[in-house]
Amino acid sequence: MKAAVCHQGEFSVEDRPVPTPGPGQVLLRVVRAGICGSDLHARQHADELAALGTDLGYEAIMRPEQHIVLGHEFLGELVSYGTKTRRKWKPGTRIVALPMVKHGDEIHMTGFDQDAPGAFAEYVVVQEAFAFEVPKGVPDELAAFTEPLAVAWHAVRRGEVGRRPAIVIGCGPIGLAIILMLKAAGVKTIVASDFSAARRELARQCGATVVVDPREQSPWTAYKQPGPVGSITELADFGLTAVGRMRAVPLLPWGHLLRAGDRLGAAPSGPVVFECVGVPGVMDQIFAAAPVRSRIVGVGVCMEPDRMRTVLALNKEIELRFVFAYDPEEFAHALHLIASGKVDPTPLHTGTVGLGELSQAFSDLGDPERHAKILVDPTAR
Structure with a gap:
């Protein structure tokens, strides 16, 4: 052969x-x-x-x-x-x-x-x-x-986007595949960011709802952020106002209300960010720019040592996850999504x-x- x-x-x-x-x-x-x-x-x-x-x-x-x-x-x-x-x-x-x-x-x-x-x-x-x-x-x-879409489906599942906005940094093949899978998962707000005009157009075709050239517009301001998650000071001001109002009501169990809201998912949270570039420095840039309490999913393969200021992620309570490959069920599901026409x-x-x-x-x-x-x-x- x-x-x-x-x-x-x-x-x-x-x-x-x-x-x-x-x-x-x-x-x-x-x-x-x-x-x-x-x-x-x-x-x-x-x-x-x-x-x-x-x-x-x-x-x-x-x-x-x-x-x-x-x-x-x-x-x-x-x-x-x-x-x-x-x-x-x-x-x-x-x-x-x-x-x-x-x-x-x-x-x-x-x-x-x-x-x-x-x-x-x-x-x-x-x-x-x-x-x-x-x-x-x-x-x-x-x-x-099937195989690359299984990779993307695994990343989307691990991202647990739910009702949060999704931001895809880098619209190469894996970024585009993730956009397809985010759309299939029913995510309403999908922001795609790439320097390439051709890839931005492909991102639109794949289902991105907002497409930006990062040289002209920040992906972090290209959509309406739900709640006070833009910065540490914004979140602190929200907390000060909310707690002040609750404590002004006599006998109101304000602490229990805060904990209940947290359990029900009402606590402020940022977007789910999919890093699909895999170049040194990109993750650190995301740490610096991402809203408070964002979840970052590392998908891009970076073969070189990288430097990240973890203090940025710490102060913003950023959650960082990395993904690799998929399991057999995710692979079979990716094939099903293609065969059903839900993903093209x-x-x-x-x-x-x-x-x-x-x-x-x-x-x-x-x-x-x-x-x-x-x-x-x-x-x-």
Whole structure:
């Protein structure tokens, strides 16, 4: 089979044996594979990725001197089964799967491990237990977005936005996917901020209700903030006025009323902010500018050391959460949202290339005015 192999940061198309599915595994013929921001990082920062993998206890993570087949977002057609499989699908069934395989007692991350070659190739092996059939009628180009939309759905779930406004900082592929999922979750106010005019337009298409160029308008003032959460002094003035009025009423159990309001969610709170840039300094900028009691969800992958003034977050009582990947139910739900038409990732798809064009595609993705998401068709010549 043909496969695009990354070695020392460079791609070459090589002939490789078609992989053989092991116990509990199935072999897929790759129909489409998406280029993820993580692939861009892996190509450029393989040394840092290897060190990170060691810290996380994943010793098999790729290294620059190895020959790696990237690609962990994919759609394929079932070809054959390994042993100890249920064999519930017929050959030719379209499948999406979580990018993870098990060899013996070891877990390997598909597309980031020389023992788990990814989908920038004509064939890929997946675990049957983590594979899902794509419903009939779902176009290939949409089904191929299941994995990145699962990432976005997990981030939105962990963000627990509820009735709060949502602010998306950075409208690259993951930021756009989060906007799609916020809209699907019924969030009423979605503010999107990006320097790129092209990506701001994509954010509108994905469902953002307010879109700003941060050079011209602050995302923090582009919507109506609910309650006294703009600053520490504003919140303090609100508290002083409210408590003063309650204590002026004899025998009023003002303390119990405050606690009851807090339990019922009536306490002032800021927006839920999704940081989707992953560049040093951005998180600190959010700490400085975000309203009081905001919740920040770190989604962007930052491969470099970062510096943050935590005293800003402390004084504002900012809550910080980080997210990674998804679980199988979230993956299946993302596929359901695509199949039902509730989520349409079409705006994200800005190009399709063959294996031989992969290196140029990686370079092209560095220009936000040209591309959001490029898919790979291994059959294209």
